[in-house]
Amino acid sequence: MPASRNLLAILVVVLVAALAVTGYSLYQEKKRPEGVEINLGKNGLSIEKK
Structure with a gap:
């Protein structure tokens, strides 16, 4: 039993x-800025485009 x-x-x-890892991952994804990202x-x- 034990x-x-x-x-x-x-x-x-x-x-x-x-559940904690999934929640953190979703938080990080939502935290990303929206718009256009330009890299050189x-x-x-x-x-x-984001």
């Missing part, structure tokens, strides 16, 4: 961690 309880606790921790690098001028 082994199954430990397994359940580990499963809950893994699910909470996955080795390959020349790059214009990217």
